[in-house]
Amino acid sequence: MQITEHKPLIVAFCCNWCSYAGADLAGNNRLNYPADVKIIRVPCSCRVNPMFVLRAFQKGADGVIICGCHPGDCHYTSGNYYARRRMAMLFSMLDYLGIERERTRVEWVSAAEGAKFSATMNDFVEKVTKLGKNKRLEDLRCKK
Amino acid sequence: MRKCSLSAINSIFEEIAKNTMLFLPVDNKDGKAEYKKWQEGFLLSEKLNTVKSPKEFLFPQTENLMEFKTSGKNIEIIDTRTAKEDFVVFGVRACDAKAFDILDKVFLTEPRDSYYASCREHGTIITLACNKPSETCFCSAFGIDPANPMGDVSAWKTENEMFFEANTEKGEKFIELIKNLTEKTDNKEVKKQKEKISNIMKKLPLANLSTEKFGGGKTKELFDAPEWAELSSTCLGCGTCTFVCPTCQCYDIKDFNTGKGVIRFRCWDSCMYSNFTLMAHGNNRNSQKERFRQRFMHKLVYFPENNDGTFGCVGCGRCLSRCPISMNIVKVMKKLGGKTND
C-alpha cells in the first residue's frame, strides 16, 4: 500500500480589519503559507458563530482557525474580547467531546503581521497534518 | 408447535445469525432494553419492552430517498434504492407486532411506499408473549392479547422452555431453519402460560380502559371538547411521545446539500412540533392545543375512521413512561371518555 501524505483542509476565519489584511500583506511580501488554508473573511472575529466552526468541520475541514485583531485593537472596540471567551468555551467543549484540541485555534494577527500570519498558518497546517483526517467531527455524507 | 430448552436459545440465535441479520432486545448500559444486532454473548433481555419501538426496522428514523446532482441548469435524479438484506427481529411484543399492521395500513395502501415495502418484505418478525405485563400496559383496550402475539412466528417463554409457532409462510421458513434445534410438542404448556398471562391482565390497573367514546365518526363530539385546553396546557411540544410510539408514522422530507450533491431524505416528524404544519403564509395549527389534539384525534378518531375502526394506538405504554411531564394517551382517554359518564 502506498502511503500518500494527507493534505488537510483548513478553514481560517479572518477578521476584515486585521487578520485579513495580515493575510494580504503576507501575500504581498511573498511569504508562503499552504494553499490548503481557505480564508473566510468575517467583519470581526466575534462574528464567528460556534455553528460556523462546526459547519466547517461538517463540510470537510480538518482544522479551523479564527484570526482577529489583537485584544484591545478591535475595530469595534470589544468584539474580539467576546470572541475570545466564546471560542475558549467552544474549543474547550470540543476537547471535552474528544475532538483533538490541535484542530482548533484562535490567533491574533494584526494588519502589519504578514509574517506572523504566514508562520501561524504553516505551524497550524503542520500540526493538523500530523493529526491526519478529521474523523471525530466528520459528516460522512459530505465525504463521498 | 415446536420447542427448545431455554439453555439452547443461544444456539438458535447463532443459527439465525449465520444466515441473516438478527436483532433482539438486549439490556444496555443504562439497564434498559434496546434492539441490537445479535452477536456472540448477547442475551435476550428480560425486560418487558424496549424504550424505542421496533418500528425503525421498517421505517428508519432517517432514510435516504434519492440523490440529485446538479450542474448548471441541469438536474440528474439518482435512484439510490438498493436491495435490502433479509433480517429477523426476535422478541417483538404483541403490541409492537400489531403496530406493524397499523404501519402497513399507511405505507402499503396505494400508492405503496417502496422503501417501507422492501423492509417489510425482507423482515421476519418473531414475537414473544409477555409473561409479566406492567402497570403501564393497556393493549387489551385495543383488542390485543399479549398472550397471543402475532407476527410471522409467535413464541412463548415458560420457566425452562421456549415454544414456537409459525403464522405465515415466512414463519414456516424460520421454523424450518431451527428445526434441528427444536422438537415437536403439543400446546399444553403454552396454554398454561397463556392462562397465567390473562390472569395478570385482569389485574392491571388500566385493564378496564374504555375506547367506547372513540372511533370513526366521533370528530364532531370530540374536536371542540373543552378538555383539550387543560390536557395540553403544560405540554412541552417535544417529540418524545411520537418518536417512542410504535405507530406514529408522520414524516418529513428534507434535502441535505453535501457540497457535492443533494441527498433527499425522509425523517420522523412530530405533529407536536410547532413547524409541522407551518407554511409560508401561516399555520393552521397555531397553538400547542391544536397540535396536541391532532395527535390524539388521529390515533383515536381519524385513523379508525379511515381504517375500518382500527385504532392508531396499541397500548404499549411507552408514552406513559417517557413523557417528560407525564401527559399521555391514557389521561386523554380517561378525561374525554369519562365526560359523559358524569
Place this chain on the structure above:
Amino acid sequence: MTNVDTLIPKVGVITDVRIDTPDIKTFRVVTPDGKKAFDHRPGQCAMLSIPGVGEAMFSITSSPTNTEYMEFSIKKCGCVTEWLHSAEVGQQITIRGPYGKPFPVDDEFAGKNLLFIAGGVGLAPLRSVINYCRHYRDRYGKIDIVYGSRSKDDLLDYKEIIDEWATDEGINVHLTIDNAQEGWDGHVGFVPNYVKELGFDTDKTAVLCGPPIMIKFTLDGLYALGFEKTQIYTTLELRMKCGVGKCGRCNVGAKYVCKDGPVFRFDELNELPTEY
C-alpha cells in the same frame, strides 16, 4: 429495483416564464424531451422541487386539454417560490404528481351553469377548470366568472381573460379591483360585495378560490342569494410533504387535503373541523 415510487420525481424543464403580476409568475414546464410530464384532471396538483431548496405543492393552472405542457402560476411567498421566481428559462426542476381529487367536471358540473369566483392568485387552480369548460363548451351551460384582486396590476392572466374568456359566447367575465386606480374603468370593490351586487340566480354551481377571508364573506353572500352548500365547491391548501396521505400533516379531521382534496364541496367541508 425497477419499481416506481411516488416520492421519486421526474426532471422537468422550465420552458417559459411569464410575469403576470409583481409577485406572480407563470411557469411552463415540460420533460427534458419536450413532453407533458403526466396527464392530470382540472384541480389536481403537482409537487415541484428544487434539490437543496425544497419541495412544494402547486395547483396545475393549465387545462388538461393542453397536451403539450403544464403551467403553474406561482406567487412569491416562501423559500421554494422565491427560488422559482429567480429561475430562468431552461432551468430544470423536479416534478411529481398528479395529486388530489379533481373538480367533478364530467359528472356533477356537466350540463350546469357555472359560476367561478376567485380572488388574487386563487384564479390559478380555477383557470384549469375554466379552460377545460371552454374546450368542451357544449357540455356546460352559461359560465360566469367573477375575479378580483388588489389592483389592476395584480390581476392574473389579464390578457387571456380579456382576449379569450371575455370574447367567448356565453361567458360573462366580471372583474373588480379593491381600490380605484387610474386607467381602470371597471368595477371597484371587494369580491364578496361584488357577488352580492351581481345577484346571481341559484341555478348555478359555484366554484370558489381565494384568500380565507374572501371565501368566508363570499360564502355568506352566496347563502344570502339562496345557494345551497351542495352547490358550492372550493379547493384547499395546507402544508404537504408526500402528496399521498402518508406523511400525516395535511389532514383536516380524517380527510387528507392531498388525497381526499384539495377540491371539497361545502357540505363535505362542513362535516370537518375548522382546522384549515
Place this chain on the structure above:
Amino acid sequence: MQKITTDALVQKAVELLNNNTVSYVLGWKKGEFDYDITPYVFKDEKTLKEEFIYSDFCGVNLSKYLVAKTKELAGKILVFLKPCDTYSFNQLLTEHRFNREKVYAIGIPCEGMLDIDKIKLNLEGISSIVETKEGVKVNTLDDKTIELEKQAILLEKCKNCKSKKHYAYDELLGEEGDVLDNNRFDEVAKLESMTAEERFEFWQSQLSKCIRCNACRDACPACTCEKCVFDNPNSGIENKSPANSFEEKLFHIIRAFHVAGRCTDCGECSRACPQNIPLHLLNRKFIKDINEHYGEFQAGLEVGQRGPLVSYTTEDVEPSDVFNKGE
C-alpha cells in the same frame, strides 16, 4: 427539616385563591399512578383539593411555564418553587421573559426528587409507591414489597444538589435550607482526566442514543427563544433527525452553548431525556470552565446578573490556554 405536606400547600393555595391574591395556581397534579405527576394550572378550590400533589415525584421545574402562562392568562399566578427552581425563576427575570408582577411565588422545601426510571430498573409492574423515612416502599403487581434507599433512586439532578436555599419568593413555606457543599463537577473532572480517545468514545456512545425529540430543549428553562434556531428553516441547521453522529454532536454542542452562562444547572435536560443521555454533563462543563477561567458564577442567584459570555475582561485567558491548565 420537617417535610412539607401536600395539604399545607393546598391550604395555602386555596387561601390565596379565595382572597383573590391570585387567580391561578401553577402546581403538580396527580396522575394515574403514584409517580406520573403532571404540571397543571389549577383554577378552583375543588380541583386543588382533589388533585394537587406535592410528592417525591414532582421533579418538573415549573419556572419555564411562567413565560407562556403569564402571557396567556389574565390574572396573577401562584407558583410553587423548589430551591433549584428559584434559580431558573431569577434567570428568566434577568432575561425579561415574564412579568414579575403577575406572579406570586411560594418557595417550598425539597428533599430531592426521585427517578422512576431508577426505581423501575430492577422491577416491573408497580401497583403503588409509598414514601418512607429512608426512601420508598414499592408494592408490585405480583404482591411483593421492595424497599429502596433514597440515595440510589434520586434523579440525576438531585444526586448532587447544589442548594436547598431559595433565591426568589414572595413567601416561604417550611424551613429555609442552605447552599450545600456538593461535588457536582466530579463527573466532569473525571471525564476531563480521560484521554481524548476515551472521551470521544464516551460521548459518541451517549449521543448516538439521541432520537432528536427536542425534549431537552423544550424542558430547559433557559431555552425560551420564540423561534429556536433548530426550528428555523432559514438557519441552515434545521434538521429534524439525528441523521448521523455529526448531527447529534452539532445539536448537543449548540444546545449547550446557547445556554452557557445562563444555565442554572437545574438538570431538567437530563431528566427529560427519554434516552437517559447525561446532558447535564455538557452544561456543567461550561459552568466549570466559566468558574475556572472567568470567576465563580452561578446563574440565577439574583435578577440582573450579567452573564459571563456577554461580558469580558481585558485580562481573559487565551483560548489556547484553556487546555493547558494543570497539565
